[in-house]
Amino acid sequence: MTECADASSNPRMRTPSLATLALLCLVGCDAPNPELSQTPPHARNETIPLLQWPDLLSRERPTTPHTIRTGPSETDIVDLWLPDGAGPHPVVIMVHGGCWQKSIADRRLMDFAADDLRQKGLAVWNIEYRGVDEAGGGYPGTFEDVSRAADALRDHASQFNLKLDRIGAIGHSAGGHLALWLAARPKLPKSSTLxxxxxxxxxxxxxxxxxxxxxASAPVTQAACLNSIMEALTGTPSGARQDVLSDTSPVELLPFAAHQVSVNGEQDQIAPPILGESYTDKAIATGSDARFVLVPNTGHVELVAPGSEAFELQAAILLEALAD
Structure with a gap:
């Protein structure tokens, strides 16, 4: 079900401005080394070339002076990107992708996006976590890491004058899974170690x-991105936990309270748009407040590349959602 993202049914969200609604309607209301590989030639739009990872990573990389330790491990770390001014600042938790594998990407992949949102007035809590290819990563370590990093926001909100009355999150690729999982955590069964x-x-x-x-994602995205690491990510079945997706896959925890907007690039080969659309349909069917937005002439990289139509759309959505 493809339609314009509409906040009117959620009392915690502001009604989008005419400019934001116009932008939403404009964009489509209705792999070997998978994350960092080039888009297959047959999938490219011939008139508007898709961005590739070097196009983003060759930009001058911004930095932040605020790096915060949330625990004893090397990956217990958060970068806070703080807007100018005294605040209080609306805040968004940011979760990077990379197929849950640190050999592919870490939080620094999101530096460009984080700094752009900071300049737009949002404080960004850009979290790190262990990948499945690191000691202790996978189940339950990866999930414990993102939980600890998200919960640590409360411990530092006063110091940096961060608003906690309405908290947003944005996750890209594997980070989209983890961001939604963070929002779904109140639905976890008490029997889960998480x-x-x-x-x-x-x-x-x-x-x-x-x-x-x-x-749904395992057979659709590239095998090295999910299917080949699924067991490490979700753990193995046991007598007490026969369904390993029951506490690791957000769709299994539906419905949950967070308003959700799934944004997909029409030509994304890592996360084909059918994944965002079908997830949204399942969320709506359970009573969750969810929307799907398809962005034409867009692949995977544009979604986290400031200046692209897809990124500016998502920034506008977040600004509207977290506005005073």
């Missing part, structure tokens, strides 16, 4: 080219 008594409440999630439904 259950926590007081998880941070997340009000709004942009699932940016995300692999949110693990079962």
């Amino acid at each position: 259950w926590r008594s007081n998880p941070l409440h997340i009000d709004f999630v942009v699932n940016s080219g995300g692999l949110a439904d693990l079962d």
